[in-house]
Amino acid sequence: MTMNYAEARAFLLAHREDYDRACAGFSWPRPERFNWALDWFDAVLATEAESRNRPALRIVDVPTGAETSLSFVELRDRSDRVANHLRYLGVARGDRILLMLGNTVPLWETMLAAMKLGAVVIPATTLLSTEDLDDRLERGRVRHIIAGAEHASKFEALEGARGLTRITADGSAPGWTDFADAHEDPRFAHGFTPDGETRAEDELLLYFTSGTTAKPKLVIHTHASYPIGHLSTMYWLGLQPGDVHLNISSPGWAKHAWSCFFAPWIAGATIFIANQPRFEAASLLDAIARGGVTTLCAPPTVWRMFIQQDLKSIRTSLREVCGAGEPLNPEIIEQVQEAWGLTIRDGYGQTETSAQFGNPPGQPIKTGSMGRPLPGYVATLLDADGNQVEEGEIALALGDRRPASLMRGYEAAEGKALLATSGEFYRTGDVAIRDDDGYFTFVGRADDVFKASDYRISPFELESVLIEHDAVAEAAVVPAPDPVRLAVPKAYISLIKGFEPDAETARDILAYVRSRVAPFKRIRRIEFTEDLPKTISGKIRRVELRRGENAGEAPESRGGVEFREEDFPDLKG
Structure with missing residues (x-):
């Protein structure tokens, strides 16, 4: 039986510490038409009494302590205005927007607004060079740019940026439209009406991979793959309605969308952002304590810096702590456990998917292991000939067992999709070992072993x-x-x-x-x-x-x- 979106979410929340029951009873929603911003964020989170006035987004400037807080209702209304403004500027269904913003409110407004319009977002880190941007504009077939004002000059010398809609947020730049017009012009204040229904398989996000072994690939995600697929990420993180969730990740990369956008808002949690000019562990830990953060996900590099501090003296509201990006050393896990009484839970996924493996709350943890397949995933290990082995390439079952989170494929020249997900299995390119209890341990990229x-x-x-x-x-x-x-x-x-x-x-x-x-x-x-x-x-x-x-x-x-x-x-x- 296929669950609808609300049922699937409620089921995972109800069985957040019963891994076996969650895996046995969960099924991916498979709607034909779905627009997460309209059908979930607006229709549920911004409407139901339980959540509508709860903070959806809190952004704290760590050095000053200044905070911006917006409720689900406020973000619904603000993203409506941005959607109306973008439509006025010519953004249409299927158009591609390069989004290069830091952790400021316009980033979240634009993500919601683009989704409502049916436009496609290409997230980009603010660290990109002009050469990187030129590649993204060309291969991404970009028609509109939304960037922080301080980065507008990066586009001036680019041939591919000429003739495109160019919008600056968090300031203005000569020749660019000001993002603030969406909120200041009364023409955009009267709600948003979509121009039609959104198909679940319509394009939503295009991500360039990090390119560790080759030129970055362009990953195609749909209105189903991330909005529905991150049900598994919510489950791994252990999120609940009303949580205050901090994920330490930079905009422009998939993990930011995972845990600074979809997973918390699927759960009805507050996204907490702590902005620092430069990372500083002591002041960030203080912000976590003062901000009432209940769930935290950070890469091993950050955890290594945290344990250099006197964690025992820091009183937090943390209930769940997670690590992502690479396995954590036992020393780090032990020190955090000793200081806070919390076990850092590892997980694994890719830009191409949501969280595939993890150690959900309440489950036995094996040091060094990334856990077991999360609800909705059927995983195995294959050798070069396609035989199932105990050490081999991680592969996800397709066909009727295909996870909803899996990308459509990679985009090649002239917009043609290379469907890397056909056949019996999707091969991840990563190698792992599986033990007798079904726990997987990451070995490395297939190209690196x-x-x-x-x-x-x-x-x-x-x-x-x-x-x-x-x-x-x-x-x-x-x-x-x-x-x-x-x-x-x-x-x-x-x-x-x-x-x-x-x-x-x-x-x-x-x-x-x-x-x-x-x-x-x-x-x-x-x-x-x-x-x-x-x-x-x-x-x-x-x-x-x-x-x-x-x-x-x-x-x-x-x-x-x-x-x-x-x-x-x-x-x-």
Whole structure:
């Protein structure tokens, strides 16, 4: 039996700590027509007495403590005005809008307004270069731009930006329309009437992937895949109506839409945003405490900074804490548990989907595991020949079991969709191990896993050990050619301030890893560097490091210095 949207949400909320019941009884809603902004946000959250006047969005400026708070009713009305304004400016159903805003109110207003219009949003981080923007304008076939005023100049030299509708928010710029006109012009104040129904399979969001192994791909999401698909994300995060949820993520990336837009508002929770000019752990923790945040999701980098603070002295309202992006080290989980009595729960998903795996509230947790398939997902592991194995590429069942959250596909040239989701399974490109209890542990990207002396090596596993060393700030492991073993694990390492890139540090790190991994997994070479190649989202591009190794580039050409295991006779063998 297929549930409708409200039924599916209510079912998951009712069984938030009963994983087996939730998985057995849940079914994805499969509506033919659906517009989440109109049919859920406006018709339910902004209408029902339980939620209509509850804060939907709270944005706090951490340095000053200044706060902006808007209810569901207020955001309904404000997004209506923005939708009317955009329609007046020529934005039509199916048109593509490049949205490049920081964590300010116009971002949420625009997301809702575009959805109501049936327009398609291409979220973009404010960190994009002019070259990145040019690529997005061309490949995204953009017709309208909404950007922060401070970033308007990035578009001036772009040929592809000429002739497009250009709107600035949070300030004005010469030649651009001011976003504030939507709220100041009385013509846009009389509610919003859609020009027709929205099909659930109509395009809604286009996301450029982070491009860790190749040029960023353009992911197509519909009015079903994210608005309905993030029911699973709500379940993993453990959100409930009335929660105050903080997700530490930057606009422009899929995780921001996951947990700073869809999942909290599916639950009827308040989205809490803490803006800082530069990340500072102590003041952010203070904002979490003062703001009454009840649920928190943060990447491991943030958790590592949090545990440097005196967490025991910080009294919060937190009930649920989660980690995303990569598995957390046991040390971090233990320290947070000791300080707050809360267990950080891991999860896994992709830009192409919602949360696929997770450790929901109330479930046993295995250290290092990303959990089990969430309600609505049927997952397995496949080898290169399509055989089901205990270690292999994560694959999601399609056909009648296809998750509603799965993208339509990738967009190729001239708008043609490459349907990467046909066949019996959708292959994620990520490798994992499954244990006898059905828990999955992430190994790495299929492109990054390599063989050394005929053993499979997970860079991710070794990097997780490396960053536990006091001297290591960041690490990336790739195969280095070797005449005997064909390849050996080599670590590129940037050091924490105060440590020197010398033989003593290298020996200490090699010995540290040696004591914590099996002999065949040992790091055999280390190269210290101050500049690891990264994507615009901050993910390390191992592919560039591998290319350098295969090309035989000298460490000095990259400004690095290399040490090998054979440099230390006591470590050989």
